[in-house]
Amino acid sequence: MGAAPADAVQGTRQPGGSEIAPGVSYRHFDIPASRGTARAHVLDIDLSDPRTGVDLLYPGAVGARSAVSTLADGAGAVGGINGDFFNISETQHPGVEATGAPVGPAVARGRALKGAVPNGQRFGPAMPPGVTTEAVLGVGFDRRARMDDLRLDGEVRTAETRLPLGGLNQYALPVGSVGAFTSDWGSTSRVRSTCGTDTNRGAPCSTDTHEVTVRHGRVVESADTPGSGPVARGSTVLVGREAGAQQLRKLSVGDPVSVRHRLVAAESRTPFRFALGGYPVLRGGAPLPGIDTVTSAVRTAAGIADDGERLLLLSLDGSPEFRSGLTIAEVVDTLRELGAEDGFSLDGGGSSTLVSSSTLVARPPGADSVTVRNNPSGGAERPVPNGIGVFSTA
Structure with a gap:
């Protein structure tokens, strides 16, 4: 793992960074935030490039978990990020096994893997008013990213x-x-x-x-x-x-x-080729009413730009000097500055824990495996049930 690359430009918000594959770039930058400086790591994916695509990373079973780097290397991805919130513990049900399964719907290679649990059964921070566990971020067979609900x-x-x-x-x-x-x-x-x-x-x-x-x-x-x-x-x-x-x-x-x-x-006429759960925080360029403006944490999010032809994957650094993180409102501001019109929150870490699921990986050009580009909280990757994989045929 180690520190982020030294060639990143502090405060950079515009497309750029180092190319890891045609249509896919990586960069990081620092963000002055309400609780201190946060460091963001971003994969910028041009979905209009026919050599580039995204799909669900998962360990071959809904009720299983693995590290993002392991999932990415196993699938041959050039990059990736962790995904949905999940059933991580069962302290209230002694003797019952935590499944590790995600909260929301999941679609991989056009095939439905699972549905959404009831709202009251969800793990994760509070969602904006009116949002349900059926919320998804995905990419359709038209190669455009979008947010929707899957029932x-x-x-x-x-x-x-x-x-x-x-x-x-x-x-x-x-x-x-x-x-x-x-x-x-x-x-x-x-x-x-x-x-x-x-x-x-x-x-x-x-x-x-x-x-x-x-x-x-x-x-x-x-x-x-x-x-x-x-x-x-x-x-x-x-x-x-x-x-x-x-x-x-x-x-x-x-x-x-x-x-x-x-x-x-609920809205898309084009079927999803890939989709996973989380919750929307930015829609049509405007923050959703009721998003958290107080709690800072190490977070993971995705942004949709250029009418769905560009997907931004953002993961915050969890090393001690940046662990104060961002509020959801600050994540939204960052996604907007990156050019996103829509934004979606994925699993990250709570302010009360030093362990976060936030992980972003990218494969250096010519390398055989990905490298973890942010520093996960706790010093190691947390196994997760799914994520977003970035793929290249180049």
Whole structure:
């Protein structure tokens, strides 16, 4: 890791920096802030360059975590940054495993991986008024970056009834619902999905649960308690709580069941090729009402410029001399000065902790692997469930 490169220009806000690939540049600069000087590290990506693209970095399973540098090198990315907030601990549910799964929706290579947990089950700082866990930042098949909301649209159909699908590979399901877990979830326990309520993450786990495994359109297994272990490809595990559990108990081995699911954008007509969760802080050049103007922290964010043809990935330095960080309002100001019209907050660190998820990596030209360009708080990368990878075919 080490300190940031010495050729950075203090206060620089305009496009520039050192090129790491055609259409991709890196730079860093210092920001005089309300709590002291912060240092920003930025990847500037020209999405109009056909040799350049972005996609989701993740460790091959929704319920798993890895360092950004490991994810980037494993995917062959030239750069990357950490992504969504995630289920990091379960102190309120003794004996329940924290899944490490992200809060919001996720799309990788055009394929929906997961839906959003209920708002009250979210980990992370408070969102601006009116924003939900369905908020995403992504890039469509038209190669333009945008912010939107992604809603889960799904159904479980049996011989007797049709049930709305309440979740897809989520660490928390709505009360009374049925959720689907596929091979994308991984081997992490599914018990956490039945804990808490839609408004209280720390509420006790449900005592009324049931799960069934569906393979080739038929129920092949049934259990009263959500299980763990990998879900076989071609199979779907349905987990129900309360009313959802009562519906699943009506099924017997051999019964026909079909499951469908998709993520539907609220505004975008062009499907997302890549998307991940977080929350918007800047829209149409104006800060969202109610953003935090007080709490300074080491943060990660993304900005959208040039009508979606330019994506800016920003990560603050977590070394002791810069650990005071920025408020969300100061992050918004920085993104605007970089040329962004829209801005999106990703997982960073809270003011009360020395450990932050904020990590930005870039591969030096000619090198075989990426280098961590900022200094993560605590001196090492924190494993994360996903991130944004920058790719080049040059």
